[in-house]
Amino acid sequence: MLRKTLATPSERQGGYSGFTLIELLVVIAIIAILAGLLLPALAHAKQKTQGIQCMNNHRQLALAWRMYAEDNRDVIVYASDDGSGAANPYNQYAWTQAHLDFNPANQANWNIAADLAKGPLWPYCSQSAAIFKCPSDHSSIRLSGGAMAPRVRSMSMNLYVGGFAGSPKTSPAGNDGNWPWAAPYFIYNKTSGMNNPGPAMLFVFLDMREDHINWGNYMTYMVGYPNQPAQYAFSQDMPGIYHDLGCGFSFADGHSELHHWRDGRTTPPMLPPGQAVPDNFFLAVPNDVDVAWLQDHATRPHN
Numbered sequence: 001m002l003r004k005t006l007a008t009p010s011e012r013q014g015g016y017s018g019f020t021l022i023e024l025l026v027v028i029a030i031i032a033i034l035a036g037l038l039l040p041a042l043a044h045a046k047q048k049t050q051g052i053q054c055m056n057n058h059r060q061l062a063l064a065w066r067m068y069a070e071d072n073r074d075v076i077v078y079a080s081d082d083g084s085g086a087a088n089p090y091n092q093y094a095w096t097q098a099h100l101d102f103n104p105a106n107q108a109n110w111n112i113a114a115d116l117a118k119g120p121l122w123p124y125c126s127q128s129a130a131i132f133k134c135p136s137d138h139s140s141i142r143l144s145g146g147a148m149a150p151r152v153r154s155m156s157m158n159l160y161v162g163g164f165a166g167s168p169k170t171s172p173a174g175n176d177g178n179w180p181w182a183a184p185y186f187i188y189n190k191t192s193g194m195n196n197p198g199p200a201m202l203f204v205f206l207d208m209r210e211d212h213i214n215w216g217n218y219m220t221y222m223v224g225y226p227n228q229p230a231q232y233a234f235s236q237d238m239p240g241i242y243h244d245l246g247c248g249f250s251f252a253d254g255h256s257e258l259h260h261w262r263d264g265r266t267t268p269p270m271l272p273p274g275q276a277v278p279d280n281f282f283l284a285v286p287n288d289v290d291v292a293w294l295q296d297h298a299t300r301p302h303n
Contacts, residue, residue: 053135054134054135054136054207054242054243054248054258055248055256055257055258056256057130057131057132057133057134057135057155057248058155058205058248058249058250058256059250059254059255059256060125060126060128060131061121061125061131061132061155061205061250062204062205062250062251062252062254062255062256063124063125063254064121064124064125064131065077065095065121065124065204065205066191066252066254067124068120068121068124069190069191074190074191074192075189075190076161076162076188076189076190076191077093077094077095077119077120077121077157077162078090078091078093078094078095078162078163078164078165078166078174079094079095079157079158079159079160079161079162079163079164079174079216079217080094080157080159080162080163080164080165080177080215080216080217081094081096081097081164081165081215081216082164082165082167082177083099083215085097088165088167088168089168090165090166090167090168090172091165092120093120093165094119094120094162094165094216095119095120095121095157095162095216096115096116096119096153096216097115097119097216098114098115098116098152098153098215098216099214099215100151100153100213100214100215101214101276102141102274102275102276103141104141104142104143104144104149108152109141109149109151109152110140110141110143110149110150110151110152111149111152112129112132112152115152116129116132116152116153117129129152132152132153132154132155133150133151133152133153133154133155134154134155134207134240134242134248136242136243137151137154137207137210137240137242138150138210139151139154139210139273140273142274151210153213154207154208154210154213154240154242155205155206155207155208156205156206156208156213156215156216156217156218156237157204157205157216157217157218158202158203158204158205158206158217158218158220158298158299159176159177159182159187159217159218159219159220159298160182160185160186160187160188160220160298160299161188161202161203161204161252162174162187162188162189162217163175163176163177163187163188163189164176164177164217173187173189174187174189175187179219181221181222181223181235182219182222184222184301184302185222185298185299185300185301185302186299186300186301186302187299188202188299191252194252196300197296197297197300198253199251199252199253200251200252200253200255201251201296201297202251202252202297202298202299203249203250203251203252203297203298204250204251204252205249205250206218206239206240206247206248206249206250207239207240207242207247207248207249208237208238208239208240209238209239209240209241209270210270211270211271211275211276211277212236212237212238212276212277212281214236214276214279218237218239219235219236219237220237220294220295220298220299221233221234221235221291222295222298222299224291224295225292225295225296225301226295226296229286229287229288229291229292230286230287231286232284232285232286232287232288232291232292233282233283233284233285233291234266234281234282234283234285234291235281235282235283236277236279236280236281236282238266238283239261239266239290239294241261241266241267241270243258243260244260245260245261245267246258246259246260246261247259247261249297251297259293261290262289262290263285263288263289263290265283265285265288266285266288266290266291
């Protein structure tokens with residue numbers, strides 16, 4: 001004989017337990033609110049982690065720069081080649097001879113072996129390709145087969161720390177590349193000559209914007225220094241803005257730091273991926289306090 005079991009409360013009510021539509025909407029709304037609160041925090045944490053990694057890269061590269069000088073009778077690497085390639089034998093002592101762009105045929109854009117691994121700092125940096133690039137720089141090159149390859153470098157060297165490669169006809173000392181606005185300022189060729197403003201005040205490497213980086217040097221436009229701020233401008237080069245509109249720097253004493261920009265004209269929007277500013281780029285920014293900071297940490301007048 002079959003025994004009849006007792007019905008559950010929901011069965012006695014003629015239905016089954018579950019969420020109502022209103023309850024589901026409330027849960028979805030709560031999840032959306034929590035996601036809205038958590039995602040910015042996660043993005044900020046990721047950005048902070050990348051900033052720490054960038055500073056570590058800067059420290060390692062600055063250490064490699066310093067060790068090279070110590071092995072080379074205090075003479076530092078050139079901040080840039082002079083553009084003539086093998087015609088000038090001193091170009092091989094530039095820290096990089098790569099002129100970055102977005103051309104896949106230019107292997108120095110994406111192949112570490114094409115340039116940086118041949119440079120004078122490579123033996124001093126544990127042969128680590130990662131230290132030449134800020135982890136927040138996602139610029140890449142579309143190769144002929146369609147694959148994307150990350151560019152190898154986002155760091156450039158202060159022009160006044162090493163200068164352009166010397167000339168066999170004149171002097172092996174680094175020079176200003178015949179830029180008239182750079183001529184009144186020191187080109188440092190030895191670490192022992194950096195008393196003014198001192199190694200802790202003189203930057204060696206900085207991150208550059210992916211739409212501005214080209215040659216190995218960063219040319220701080222010194223016009224207006226120190227007391228004519230109405231003449232401040234950016235010429236060809238602009239600093240990186242990867243870390244909360246800030247930039248990574250390493251200094252001649254070996255320390256690194258993130259410097260945050262204060263004037264919105266220093267941080268215009270990045271160009272679309274794969275695009276670069278023309279070589280004749282010029283942006284007047286009168287009274288820009290960020291230009292004053294760059295100038296004060298780049299070099300000093302001869303007199």
